[in-house]
Amino acid sequence: MGYPAAMLITLPVTDARYPASVKQLVAPPKTLSVLTSDVAGNAFSWPTRSLAVIGSRTMTDYGKKVVWDFVPRLVRAGLTVVSGLAEGVDEEAQRAVLRAGGATIGVLGFGVMQLSKFSNATLCRQIVESHKGLLVSPFEPYLSATQWTFLERNRLIAGLADALLVIEATHKSGCMSTVEAALELGKEVYVVPGTIFAYTSMGANDLIKQGAHLVSTVDDILA
Helix, strand or coil: CCCCCEEEEEEECCCCCCCHHHHCCCCCCCEEEEEEEHHHHCCCCCCCCEEEEEECCCCCHHHHHHHHHHHHHHHHCCCEEEECCCCCHHHHHHHHHHHHCCCEEEECCCCHHHHHHCCCHHHHHHHHHCCCCEEEECCCCCCCCCHHHHHHHHHHHHHHCCEEEEECCCCCCCHHHHHHHHHHCCCEEEEECCCCCCHHHHHHHHHHHCCCEECCCHHHHHC
16 A cells, blocks of 8 residues: 555444444445544544535536636635545546645545555545545455446445535536435535536536536535
């Protein structure tokens, strides 16, 4: 793993520190592996207010501008940003959190001992070494990533966050499974609208048609 200043905490579902909201998932993970800094680990706790920020891997300049407009304001409002460390909106949101000095939870789609093989390994290290961020995996330590593990990662994102913000999504975007899991848990889903001419906004705009909250400013979420 190669994180000398990190602490690995294993939380079985019976542990009092296992998040109650994650237990509400259908077939919740039997164990969560939490990688945090040794300083944070000595007084480990989950954030009290959190928002998942997710979106398309094929992020456009518009999506990037939204991320860098919204995320620093969310940080200043005291929210922890949860995301999946995927290319595009997810990683950009977590980079913005770190730049703003905020807290973030990165949810892994594989076991923690596979981190060295991950394309965003550097970002993962930065999250842990910020002393404000956590990495969480619902899998056995050496399990490799598959299509199934990313679906499980998405369910965990929905379980850990109080609400969900979608910034750009195609019709077949992987974040749609996160939205479904959040709705099953009765959590609010917020969506930033996009141009009707952009493929990367078609799924997001459809979510608004289906009843998701349209947001154009951070105040729309905080209110």
